[in-house]
Amino acid sequence: MTTLRLRGLLAAIAIAMAPLCLFGKSAPASDQSPPQPWEWSADRRLTLEDFHAAPDATSNGAALTVYEIQARTSCEVDGPAFWVAVRFLPGQSWIKPPQRVARILAHEQGHFDLAEVSGRRLRAELASLDLPCASGNDAFKALVADTNRRDGDLQRSYDRQTMFGTDIPAQRTWESRIKSWLESEPK
Numbered sequence: 001m002t003t004l005r006l007r008g009l010l011a012a013i014a015i016a017m018a019p020l021c022l023f024g025k026s027a028p029a030s031d032q033s034p035p036q037p038w039e040w041s042a043d044r045r046l047t048l049e050d051f052h053a054a055p056d057a058t059s060n061g062a063a064l065t066v067y068e069i070q071a072r073t074s075c076e077v078d079g080p081a082f083w084v085a086v087r088f089l090p091g092q093s094w095i096k097p098p099q100r101v102a103r104i105l106a107h108e109q110g111h112f113d114l115a116e117v118s119g120r121r122l123r124a125e126l127a128s129l130d131l132p133c134a135s136g137n138d139a140f141k142a143l144v145a146d147t148n149r150r151d152g153d154l155q156r157s158y159d160r161q162t163m164f165g166t167d168i169p170a171q172r173t174w175e176s177r178i179k180s181w182l183e184s185e186p187k
Contacts (some may be wrong), residue, residue, distance in 0.1 A: 035090035037068070040116040042182070046088065046109045062099055062164075065108040066092035067115045069147065071122060075133035076147040080140065082126040086119040088112055105166030106175065110115045111180045114158060118151035120185040 035052045036045065046065075056064065066089040074081050095104060125143050162171045 016039065034150065037087040037089050037091075040086040040112060040119070046105060046112060048095065048100045048105060050088065050090050051093045051095045051108075052090045053092050055094040055096040060098075063104050063108050064093055065111045067112055067120065069115060069119050069151065071126070071140070071147075073126075073137065074139075076115040076166065080129065080133050080137075082123070082129075082140070084119050084123045084126065086112075086116045103168075104165060106110075107162065107171060110158060110162075110165075110171075110174060110178055111155060113182060114154055115151060116122045117181045117185055118147055118179065120182075120187060121150075122147040124186055 035050075051063070051065075053064070053066075068087050068089060070083075070085045070087060072083045093108075095108070122143060125147075126140065129139055129143075131139050158174055159165075161167075162174055165171050
């Protein structure tokens with residue numbers, strides 16, 4: 001079984017560069033268990049309380065959403081089987097105080113939703129592979145690496161075109177586009 005993780009850190013994540021959203025939640029106290037990652041769901045939206053990491057004081061960014069696209073393959077009787085999940089990592093995600101506002105949260109949700117779009121596209125591409133297990137691993141790794149690159153490009157375009165969430169009309173356009181992709185991309 002092969003498992004690969006794509007981490008949306010600096011290249012593929014939401015670093016809202018405008019000093020808008022600053023309301024960071026400090027890391028949990030040592031007597032508390034660390035916040036657990038959770039999978040993307042249409043029924044579970046990000047909340048301000050989901051951002052547990054201490055904000056990066058050296059960053060010009062207002063927020064950082066960290067996620068991972070997990071992909072796993074195994075060799076089954078009928079050939080390779082694939083599994084893909086998009087998970088939010090609350091212990092590494094932050095929003096600086098005192099700008100915890102709905103606009104920044106919506107922008108960060110956009111990053112997580114875009115990661116789900118990338119995950120769905122990866123699932124579809126993996127499902128279309130018609131390879132025996134022996135050669136499926138290389139194709140799997142290549143598709144995962146390509147997904148990581150494309151996801152990074154998409155995330156950067158989102159930030160650039162929305163001015164990190166500060167261009168309200170552009171942000172609304174992207175939110176509509178992301179919603180459309182989520183509705184049209186197979187799960």
